[in-house]
Amino acid sequence: MAEAQLFVSQDEFSCTVCLDTLTDPVSLHCGHSFCLKCLTNYWDQSQVCSCPQCRHTFMLRPELKRNTLLNEVIKKLTKTTISPPPAPPSQNYAGLGDVQCDACTGKKFRAVKSCLTCMASYCQTHLQPHLEGDALKHHKLIDPDGNMKEKFCEKHHKSLEMFCKTDDLCICMMCVVTGHKNHEMVELEMEREEKQKQLEVTLSDIKRRLEEREKTLKETRRVMEEMKVSGIGRQ
Template identity: 80%
Template sequence: MDCWDQSQECSCPQCRHTFTTRHELNRNTMLNEVFKKLKKTTLSFPPHQNYVGPGDVECDFCTGKKFRAVKSCLTCPASYCQTHLQPHYEGDALKHHKLVDPDRNLKEKLCEKHQKSLEIFCKTDDSCICMMCVVIEHNGHKMVELETEREEKQKQLGETLSDIKRGLVEREKTLKETRRAMEEMKVSGIGRQHFISKRG
């Protein structure tokens, strides 16, 4: 812009066309495209605040400074930041893997014998098992999906908590009634003693 103030004739730095009158400046389309591509590239990398912090699960595939995991895969088993998770969304081989919220205790969700994810609950043996265990060791046992068993146990726990709360309310009520009766006994006992002392 200062160029117009210093010279009568100016030229475009890109196309070298010369101008003697001041034109309205337009957007540099080539530079704008470069900027858009640069912005997209920058956004595809996780920003600074996605570095792993206290209490976060770290990405198992980041080298150097680790990024925070956004998902854990029970099939792999590993935890992934946004960048390293992309193949699970794009690749046909990984699309059917079981993704869960980031979990630092993935080993606890794996069968110790087969290193496969625990997906079944064996009611006969009261244990969590993988699909290999179903075929090899638990044939003929009563089994349900792990999620179904978890929901059932949660329901039972809720009912138990409700029973405990009801019991506490009843005990509190009994305690209040006992205290009230004791207060009444004290008052009537004091009144009787006062009456006896006046007669004597």
């Protein structure tokens, strides 16, 4: 019996870390697969053990075992009709002052977006799962931000979403239930807007005072000039 022909995209069997066809594929509990070497190197260079694609964090580093079925499928397809992987979209390497892509290994591309849910920045290629996958479409994307660590709770590895007025501190949702019970809290965005309004009022007040001081200084100079002219006239 002739084998059934499979029509698949090369992207379905590509590692999102190296962007090449999977080699010695391993699969995580979140459902994403990577090259064994790529994932091992990625975790060796990271402080937390998480999925490079969806950022799901593991408390303990999982033991990586090759996905035998996926490996056989890839071998069979590479012997038949799979074409060479398409060239990645045109993009630039990160330079001085640019935000780097957290998912790139080796020389990193410039990030085009940062994700407040994943607490990471992505180049155009590694951003695609957020634009195409249903699981990541609800994540909040912002312009590239090089200070993502400042928006990240080091204790719980969660994004900072609340502001504790009692302790004057930005906290995550885990902090809310573990250490700030009965404290006065507001959403971080609301606190940011309030601080911005207060800053605008303060700047407006400073500007008003400077204008008044400048006006007083001009008047003082005018009086001194008049006194000087009057003194010369008397001589």
